[in-house]
Amino acid sequence: MKINRRFFLTMTALLAAVSFTEAKQVEKPTVEGYSSFAVIVDNATFEKCRPELMLYKATLESEGLPTFIVADNWANPEQVREELKTLHKEHKLEGCVLVGDIPIAMVQRAQHLTTAFKMDERKHPVEEASVPSDRYYDDFDLVFDRMEEHPAQGLMHFFAMSPTSPQYIECDIYSARIKPQVSNGDPYKQVSAYLKKAVAEHKSKNEFDQFLSYTGHGSHSNSHVAWRSEQQVVYEQFGERFKHRNNARFNRYMMEPYMKYDCIREMRRDDLDFMIYHQHGDYYRMYISGDPQTSSVDEHIEQMEVRLRSLYQRSPAMAHKSAEQWGLDSVWYTNAAEPAMIEKDSLLDLKQGIILEEINDIRSNVRMIFFDACFNGDFRNDDYIAGKFIFSEGKTVVGWANSVNVLQDKTSYDLMGLLGYGARIGVWAKHINILESHIHGDPTIAFYSPECEKYDINRNALNSDPKYWVEQLSHPLADMQSLAMTRLMELDYEGVSDILLQKYMQSPYAVVRSTAMRLSERLDDENYKQILLKAWSDEYEFIRRIAVTRMGQVGDDDFIPLLIESYIKDNNSIRVMFQTTFSLASFDRDKVLAAIEKRFEKASFHNAERYKEEILRYVDQRTADNGEPSALFNISNREDTRWRPFYISAQKNHPYHQFTDTFCKILADESESEKIRVLMAEALAWFNISVNKEQIAATCKQLLDKGGMSEELTREVTRAYSRLTSKK
Numbered sequence: 126m127k128i129n130r131r132f133f134l135t136m137t138a139l140l141a142a143v144s145f146t147e148a149k150q151v152e153k154p155t156v157e158g159y160s161s162f163a164v165i166v167d168n169a170t171f172e173k174c175r176p177e178l179m180l181y182k183a184t185l186e187s188e189g190l191p192t193f194i195v196a197d198n199w200a201n202p203e204q205v206r207e208e209l210k211t212l213h214k215e216h217k218l219e220g221c222v223l224v225g226d227i228p229i230a231m232v233q234r235a236q237h238l239t240t241a242f243k244m245d246e247r248k249h250p251v252e253e254a255s256v257p258s259d260r261y262y263d264d265f266d267l268v269f270d271r272m273e274e275h276p277a278q279g280l281m282h283f284f285a286m287s288p289t290s291p292q293y294i295e296c297d298i299y300s301a302r303i304k305p306q307v308s309n310g311d312p313y314k315q316v317s318a319y320l321k322k323a324v325a326e327h328k329s330k331n332e333f334d335q336f337l338s339y340t341g342h343g344s345h346s347n348s349h350v351a352w353r354s355e356q357q358v359v360y361e362q363f364g365e366r367f368k369h370r371n372n373a374r375f376n377r378y379m380m381e382p383y384m385k386y387d388c389i390r391e392m393r394r395d396d397l398d399f400m401i402y403h404q405h406g407d408y409y410r411m412y413i414s415g416d417p418q419t420s421s422v423d424e425h426i427e428q429m430e431v432r433l434r435s436l437y438q439r440s441p442a443m444a445h446k447s448a449e450q451w452g453l454d455s456v457w458y459t460n461a462a463e464p465a466m467i468e469k470d471s472l473l474d475l476k477q478g479i480i481l482e483e484i485n486d487i488r489s490n491v492r493m494i495f496f497d498a499c500f501n502g503d504f505r506n507d508d509y510i511a512g513k514f515i516f517s518e519g520k521t522v523v524g525w526a527n528s529v530n531v532l533q534d535k536t537s538y539d540l541m542g543l544l545g546y547g548a549r550i551g552v553w554a555k556h557i558n559i560l561e562s563h564i565h566g567d568p569t570i571a572f573y574s575p576e577c578e579k580y581d582i583n584r585n586a587l588n589s590d591p592k593y594w595v596e597q598l599s600h601p602l603a604d605m606q607s608l609a610m611t612r613l614m615e616l617d618y619e620g621v622s623d624i625l626l627q628k629y630m631q632s633p634y635a636v637v638r639s640t641a642m643r644l645s646e647r648l649d650d651e652n653y654k655q656i657l658l659k660a661w662s663d664e665y666e667f668i669r670r671i672a673v674t675r676m677g678q679v680g681d682d683d684f685i686p687l688l689i690e691s692y693i694k695d696n697n698s699i700r701v702m703f704q705t706t707f708s709l710a711s712f713d714r715d716k717v718l719a720a721i722e723k724r725f726e727k728a729s730f731h732n733a734e735r736y737k738e739e740i741l742r743y744v745d746q747r748t749a750d751n752g753e754p755s756a757l758f759n760i761s762n763r764e765d766t767r768w769r770p771f772y773i774s775a776q777k778n779h780p781y782h783q784f785t786d787t788f789c790k791i792l793a794d795e796s797e798s799e800k801i802r803v804l805m806a807e808a809l810a811w812f813n814i815s816v817n818k819e820q821i822a823a824t825c826k827q828l829l830d831k832g833g834m835s836e837e838l839t840r841e842v843t844r845a846y847s848r849l850t851s852k853k
Contacts, residue, residue: 152182154191159584160219161191162569163212165205170225171196173313177320178224184324185569191216202228202261202282203271210265213298219587220299220551220568221262224316227302228280229505230261232269235286237811237848238294238560240532241499243777251275251283257505257528258560263300266291281505288844292813292851293647294558295615299551301564306516307507309485315516323567326522331492333545333572335372335397336363339388341404342378342415344497345533350698352377354635354666355538361603361634362542382417383476392489395520398572399544400491401537406498408509411479429453434461434470481508488519493550493570495525497537502526502563511565523550523566531561534674534700536639536667540611542604547577552586556611580605591618598624606632607640614644614853626652635665642668646675647853649814654681661691670701677708680782680816685712685720692740693724706740710747710756713783717744757784761791770800776808785817789824792842803841810845822849 150171154161162185164178171178171194182192193212199205205228212218233246233255246254251272261269261284268290275283303319305312338355345351356375360368367373376391378384391397405412416432419425429451437444437458444458460466479487494514496502501510502524511524539557544550551568571583586608588594594616597609610628613621622645629641642660645653657679660672673691676684688705695701709717721744725737748756759765759772760781776788791797792805809821825846828834834842 148197150194150196152179152194154186154193156186156189156191158189158191159217160587161193161212161216163193163195163209163218163221164224165199165208165221165227166194166196166224167226168196168198170313170316174316174320177317177324180324181320181567184327188327188569190569199226199228201277202230202284204228206262206265209262209298213265217587218298220301220549220555222301222303222568223259223262224303225305225312226280227304228277228282229257230259230269231255231281231283231505232258232261232560233272233283233285234288234844235560237292237813238286239529240535240559240561242529242561252278252281252505255281255283256560257281257503259300259302259563260294260296260558260560263296263298263555263558264294265297266295288840288847290847292844292848293853294560296555296558299549299555299564299568301551301566301568302504303515303566304504304512306509306512308481309508309513309516319516319522319566322520323522323570326492326520326567326570330573331398332574333363333398334366335394335399336367337374337376337391337397337400337491339376339384339391339400339402339404339413340378341384341402341411341413343405343412344378344403346699346703347378348666348699350666351670351700357665358538358636358639358667361636362538363545364602366545378414379418383414385413385476385479388413388479389487392487392491392494392521393519395490397491399493399495401495401497403497403533403537406496406501406510408500408503408506409481411496411498411501411510412477413479414477416477430457431470431473433458434466437461438467438470479510481510481513484510484513485517488517489514489521490519491521492572493523493525493544494521495537496527497531499527499530502561502565503528504563504565515566523564523568523570525550525554525562525564527561528563529561531559534670534704536643538636539640539643540604540607542602542636543582543608544572545574546580546582546602547571547574548582548586552583555586556608556615582608586612588612589616591616594618595624598628603634603636606634606637610637610640610644614647622648622650622652626655629656630659635663635668638663639665639668639671642671646814649818653814654679654683657684658687661687662694666698666701669695669698670704673701673708674704675814677704677711678780679814680711680780682712682716685709685717686724689720689724689740693730693736696736706743706747707779709740709744711780711782714744714748756781757787760784761787763797770804773801773804773808777811780812780815782812782815782817785812785815785820789821793824793828799835799838803838806838806841806845810841810848813848813851818849822846825849 178194182194185192195208209221236242239256242256244254260267268287269284270287272283272285303316305315309315340352359373381387402411416428419428433444433448436447438461448457496511503509511526514521514524540553543553549569549571550564554564591613594609594612597605600606610625613624625641625645629638632638642656645656657672657676660668663669673688676688688709692702692705721740725733762769788805788809792802812818812821825842828842
C-alpha cells in the first residue's frame with residue numbers, strides 16, 4: 126500500500142508535538158545553593174514563553190537561588206502538590222510561582238482559617254462558598270479531601286479540609302501566582318512581558334525608601350486613632366529611614382472630595398516602592414472614598430439628591446420611605462430614571478473608586494501594592510484587581526491581595542519591616558499567611574538594602590536551630606525579634622510561651638508586643654491570660670482593640686472589670702469601644718451588671734452617669750434581655766425553625782460562654798434534629814480559646830467514643846474536638 130508522504134510527515138509531526146507537550150518537562154538548576162525555587166508552568170505557556178522563562182531562571186540563579194522550571198499539562202491540584210512536596214524534600218525548596226493555567230484549589234470547611242469569610246456552604250453554589258487558596262500548595266501538613274460530588278469547573282477543583290487535619294496554617298514554602306488576565310488579550314504575550322518586567326526589577330537594586338499608606342472611607346470605622354497609630358509601627362519597623370525625610374506618607378479619604386485621582390498620581394510615581402490600600406473592595410473594584418463631605422447648603426442639597434436617586438435605582442419604595450423620614454417629597458428624586466441623570470450619577474460613582482477597565486491606563490509604577498481589602502485578589506475570576514495591576518504597563522511587579530473578604534480588625538504590618546532589609550517578598554509572606562492571602566507576581570523580588578549581606582534574612586529565615594533564634598530575640602531590628610518568636614513557635618521550642626510573655630511585658634516596640642500576643646493566642650495558656658490582662662491598656666490602639674475582642678472570645682470573668690474600664694478610658698477609640706461592648710455580651714449578664722454598679726458606685730469623674738447609662742444600654746442591646754427574648758431562649762427554642770439555626774451559627778463570631786452547659790446538652794441530645802446538632806458542633810469548634818473549651822472537648826470526646834452518629838455529625842464533632850485540643 127502506498128502512503129501519501131505529505132500526510133505521513135504531517136501526522137508524524139503532530140504526534141511528536143502532542144507527545145512532547147503532554148510529557149513533563151524539567152529544567153534543572155545550573156547552580157547550587159542553600160535552598161531552591163520552582164517555576165510551575167503549563168506546557169503551552171512554557172513553549173510560548175520559553176526565552177523569558179529561561180531568562181527569569183538565569184536571573185534568579187545569578188542571585189544564588191537555584192531554580193527549577195517544571196512544565197506539564199497539570200490535570201489537578203494533587204499533581205502539582207506532589208511535585209512541590211518532592212522538590213521540597215529532595216532539593217530544599219523554599220518557594221514556588223504558579224505560572225499560567227495552574228489548577229485552583231477551592232477550599233471548604235476551613236472558614237476558621239480565614240479572617241472574615243463566613244458564607245453558608247450549604248445554601249450557596251460551591252464555586253461561591255469556597256475559598257480559592259494556595260495554602261493547598263504551600264502548607265503540606267494540611268489535609269484536604271476532594272469533594273467528589275462537585276466536578277471541576279475549568280481550573281477550579283473543590284476540596285474540603287479534613288477534620289483530622291491540623292487546624293492552623295504553618296507554611297512549608299511560599300507561593301505566588303502569575304495568572305494572565307483574559308481582557309488583556311494573548312496570555313503568552315502577557316506572561317512574556319511580565320517576566321521581562323520582573324527581571325528588570327531584579328537588576329534595578331531598588332531600595333525600599335518610598336512608602337505610602339492610603340486609608341479609604343469606612344476602613345476601621347474611619348477611626349482617627351487607628352489611622353494615627355499606623356504611623357507608629359511603620360517608624361518602628363523601618364527605623365531612621367522614614368523619620369527625618371518626607372518619604373513615608375499617610376493619606377486618607379477625606380483629604381480631597383475624590384481621592385481617586387490623588388491615588389492614581391501616586392501610583393504613577395517612578396520612585397514609589399510600596400503602597401498599601403486600606404479600603405473596601407471586590408474583584409472588579411477598589412472603593413477609594415465615599416460620598417464627599419459637604420460644607421454649604423447647596424452642597425448638602427446636591428448630595429441629598431444624589432443619595433435619594435441612588436436609593437431609587439435600587440428600590441423606588443426605599444427612596445420614597447427615606448424621603449418621607451427626612452421630610453422631603455418626590456421632587457428630590459423624580460428625575461432619577463432619566464438617561465442624562467443616570468449617566469451623571471454613574472460618573473459621580475466612578476469618581477469614588479478604581480475599576481478593572483481603568484487599570485491598564487493607570488500604568489502604575491509602584492513596585493508593590495498591598496491590597497488590604499476584600500476580593501481584590503480573587504483569582505478564580507478571569508480578571509481581578511491585583512492581576513490587572515501586575516500585567517499593566519509600568520513597574521508594578523507584585524500585588525498582595527485577598528481572594529475573599531477580609532477582616533478589618535487584623536494587622537497589616539506583621540513582619541513587614543523585613544522587606545526593608547532585603548527579605549524576598551515570599552520569605553516575608555510565608556510566615557503571615559491566612560487562607561485567603563496571596564502574592565500575585567514574582568515572590569523572589571527583594572528590595573535592595575545596604576544591610577542585605579549583614580542581615581542575610583533570606584538564608585537565616587530557613588535556620589532550624591532554636592539556639593540561633595533565641596539569640597535573635599535581642600536583634601536590633603524589631604521585626605527580626607518578631608521573626609525569632611515566630612520561628613521558635615514553628616519549631617515547637619519548649620520555652621516559647623515564657624518568651625512570648627517576657628517579650629510582651631518588656632518590649633518597647635508595639636510590633637513586637639503585637640506579635641507576642643498573636644502567637645501566645647495560639648498556645649492559649651496562662652501566659653496568654655497574663656498578656657490580655659495588660660494588653661487592654663497598651664499604648665498601641667491595635668493591641669487594645671484585639672485584646673478586648675479576645676477577652677470576649679475567652680470569657681474569663683476576670684476580664685469583666687477591665688472591659689468596663691476600657692469603655693470608660695478608651696472612649697475616643699471607636700473600634701476599641703465597639704469591640705468592648707460586644708465582648709461584654711459574652712459574660713453572665715448578672716455578673717456584668719454587678720461589676721458596672723461596683724465601678725460606678727462612687728465614681729466622681731466627669732460625665733460618670735452618662736458613661737454608666739451608655740454601657741448599660743449597650744449591655745441591654747447586646748444581651749437582648751430588655752423585654753425581648755433572651756439569647757439563650759433564641760438558641761434553645763425548638764419551635765423557631767427559621768431563626769434558631771442563625772442564632773446558633775452566630776456563636777462562631779460572638780460566643781456566649783455563660784451558656785456552655787446548655788450548648789453541650791443540645792449537642793449531645795439525640796432527640797434534637799440532625800441539622801441543629803451539626804450546627805452546634807460547628808459553632809462550638811469556634812470556642813477554641815474559650816475558658817470552657819475543655820468542657821466542650823470532653824463532650825465531643827464522649828460522643829465520639831459512644832459512636833452511632835451520622836457521618837456528617839461525626840465529621841463536625843471530630844473537627845470541633847481537633848480544634849479545641851490543638852496545642853497551637
